[in-house]
Amino acid sequence: MATARVVIVGAGPAGIRCAETLVKAGLKPILIDENRRDGGQIYRRQPEGFTRDYRALYGTEAAKARDLHESFERLRQHIDYRPDTLVWNLVPRQLCCVSQGQHTTVDYDALILCTGATDRLMPIEGWQLAGTYSLGGAQIALKSQAVSIGHRVVFMGSGPLLYLVASQYVKAGANVAAVLDTSPLSKRIVALPKMLARPGVLLTGMKLLAQLYQAKIPLHLGIKPKQVLGDAASGVSGVRVRSAKGETLEINCDAVALGYHLRPETQLADLAGCRMRFDEASGQWWLALDEEGRTSVSGVYAAGDGAKIRGADAAEHAGRLVAMALLEDQQKPVDAGLRAEQRRALAVMDQFRLGLAQAFPWPAEQAGALPDSAIVCRCEMISAGELRRTVSEKGACEVNRAKAFSRVGMGRCQGRYCSQAGAEVIAAAAGVSVQQVGRQRGQAPVKPLPMVIIEEPS
Known part of the structure; x- marks a missing residue:
């Protein structure tokens, strides 16, 4: 050929x-x-x-x-x-x-x-409020429009992208209120032999950390996200987390960028x-x-x-x-x-x-700890409680069956933001592995289309 x-x-x-x-x-x-x-x-x-x-x-x-x-x-x-x-x-x-x-x-x-x-995202109570972005969305705003997503921004999640985007915001002159990482320092120490496979990249990551410390950005490791604070009328006003020491921390901000790897x-x-x-x-x-x-x-x-x-x-x-x-x-x-x-x-x-993956693990356990009122699917406003009821009342222990009953993953993002976290919620409720719950099957259109589309000439 x-x-x-x-x-x-x-x-x-x-x-x-x-x-x-x-x-x-x-x-x-x-x-x-x-x-x-x-x-x-x-x-x-x-x-x-x-x-x-x-x-x-x-x-x-x-x-x-x-x-x-x-x-x-x-x-x-x-x-x-x-x-x-x-x-x-x-x-x-x-x-x-x-x-x-x-x-x-x-x-x-x-x-x-x-x-x-x-972005790979794990929901948190209140993340549907205006002013909550993914890390990738925050990065696009900075690169494509040269703007910050807020006047005072909190970066929360785990993984290299968390530190990269936070440091890019600091370098651009934005006001970064804090960087909150769910992974503890102990995980990174255990993973160090594997990460030494690329010492140059590891050094770059350490430099990003040093830049944040030099800029006096509050950095907390091993946190547990609890809530994005605010209301529907005004949007985000802060975040509440539990520190590695078990203390409750509240940080004022008007924007939050979330993400856990990709x-x-x-x-x-x-x-x-x-x-x-x-x-x-x-x-x-x-x-x-x-x-x-x-x-x-x-x-x-x-x-x-x-x-x-x-x-x-x-x-x-x-x-x-x-x-x-x-x-x-x-x-x-x-x-x-x-x-x-x-x-x-x-x-x-x-x-x-x-x-x-070992140093910055996906926090699957957070899905099981979400309150029933927490929104999992932001497009369709499906709560963790609704997903759990598809398991307890309808026996939907497979993600596509749960989607049919609850509409989780049927919205504009087609499950990009919610399907993996939704599967974790189902797995925790059913007492099975997330692998057994399966994955959300792809559907066309894979992304939203304009209401009016002109057909190509025949």
Whole structure:
């Protein structure tokens, strides 16, 4: 299939390196991206006309961001680039897309999903109040609009992104009231041998911590979130947590950014029929892939955080590797040395990933401790009590059955924010493992569509 029509979805680190590798092999892939500009989330470009320098915008990742953007500029004339285009559904060998209100279809012989990840969230009582954001949302506001989400911001959750976004806010001059981490210091000490697999990245993380301490930002480890304070009329007014010492802390703020690592965007792969697997380390469902990015469906590949959460550096390696897998499947020559190099790099990053999961664990136990009044699904305003009643009164111990009874995950976000936490609530109520509860199946449209869409010309 020398003239295979190759489509890549996603112009982040994985998608760009994948396209670059294919172009070097003589192919001209179609690169579809939902964003208006390349870079993905971590290296999201500022809008045209904004002039903040790379150091101010990306901090410790400035050099990597510049390199990726410059690589894309060199690549752009050699690919069929389609920005501002949402892939909302797929059928075998065809994508359904919307761009600026225009509906189109794109046929493919080979599909490479580099769809990235979104925030992984655990609800807290009051998180439906205006002024509560995800960490990714807070980061987008800063990068894309050069604004803070509030006048006085609390960052709460766990994982490297918590510290990265908080430090970016400090660097931008925003007022950060506190950084509240659910993971205790002891977890990080135990995980240190695994995280030493990437000493440079570990050092960068320590520098971010040092910047927060130097800026005199209150930092609390091992906390238990209790409530976002405020009311429906005025929004967020503060947060209440329990400290590692058992003390109740209340911190005044008008905005909260929440997040616990990331969750892969697997909806398109799910619609394609790709097999999933449960990852014990992170406690969530990921795509089942071979070492080079082949899914269980012939002609469908995946790379980057949309397949396996390992970070931006790993996404670049995975993007190159999945391109080589496709080339090999197309009977085209592949640089064996380069392929081995990518595999070795990813093996190191896998070890580091396991260390991060151990150091900053997903707080599954918080789901069982949520009061019945706490909202789990913000789109449909479904409470923890309603979910528990689907278990106790209707026997719904599987997440899709609970969804049918309660509407959890049926709203605008299509379960992106609530499905994993909802599964934890169900598992705790039913007394089973979250793996037994299962995962919410993907549905089209994977994201909201405009009410009026113009069909493509026939």
